[in-house]
Amino acid sequence: MTLDDRLLDVRGATVRYAPGRAAVDGADLRLTCGRVTALLGPSGSGKSSLLRAIAGLEKLDGGEIRFENNVWSAPGVHLPPEQRRCGVVFQDYALFPHLTALDNTAFGLRGGSRAQRRAQAMQRLIAVELEERAHAYPHQLSGGEQQRVALARALAPGPDVVLMDEPFSGLDRRLRTDLRATTARALRQSAAATLLVTHDAEEALALADTIALMSEGRIIQTGAPDALYLRPASLTAARLLGEIEVFDATVSNSHAATPLGGAPAPGFADGAPVCVLVRPESIQVRRADGDGALATITERRAGVGQLRLVCQMSDGREVMARTLLSARHRQGDAVRLSLDPDAVHVISASAA
Ligand code: ADP
Ligand code: MG
16 A cells, blocks of 8 residues: 555534534545645634644534544544544644653653653654754743644654644744745655645645645635646635736637736637636736837835736726846836736636
8 A cells, every 4th residue: 555545534524613604614625645735724714623623622513534444533423632643733832841842752652661752752853853952841942943843742653644733823934934844854754644734825835735725614626736826716716825816808719808918718618707817927027118018017016036016007907917026127117018828827707
């Protein structure tokens, strides 16, 4: 049996805290061993509730969670958390304040001698590059170090499933980027099925093999990061992954016309109302003597390596474009805008 055959399968999971709308509302999700799945959604969409249901910390009101052939949760069935072989990294890390990094890491280990358990825990601390801080207490550790202890503790017993709830949210940007790499390495070594809960699209895109998008208690789309980014199935999915420009259009001869040029719309009938979705970096900005739709730059903001431009077209509509910082566009410049036809995506207007 290969790792790919080992699955955590969530079907129709429903968690309801009170009468009315369920916090998790018929969610479907599959986690594969050896792979990282990001659960991406806005605050309040039900991500933590779903994670807690998988860990066995919430009971299901409907649906089923199974790992391989074992039912973990179903109506009337609830395997206790300690029997699920799940490692959890909570948002606040939840380290034991009176235990050192090493003893925190060894906490969930069973069997063998104390020396063997400590040696096993030390291996996990080495995997997250924290062996030098093994004898420090949580209050002596930085936020990033605490996060790595929490990860080492979750991985130490060799769990089948690792669940991480916004593990980088309390950390500054630079540290987050460094920790992502360490975390990704440690997770890939572990061969567990990992669920990384986040509201940060960049983090999901950087770390995950698969992204599941959550909105209002439901998983609305699942796929590879680049596929979701470039070919979202709906406007909600598109917006969860980053900024997007939307042009309403009507299909004619498998083409959708927008003010910035035509987009291929294969598979749509003539006259079908559609939305043409374009990421800001796929809007090409050229000098006014080139081809494209005439516009004026009304706002210019420098970001990390990129320039964010708001361009007003002749009909008054504003369009956002991103270019390289080295492109010397100035506020007030007249420019020509066009689409990168390979990077536009057309969806039915009813999916908007
Ligand atoms: P997320 O992690 O995506 O921010 P949560 O799963 O925490 O979302 O919350 C989803 C919804 O369930 C929210 O409306 C939240 O207020 C509600 N909720 C979460 N936990 C509880 C709880 N223990 N009791 C009652 N309502 C809860
Ligand atoms: Mg949450």
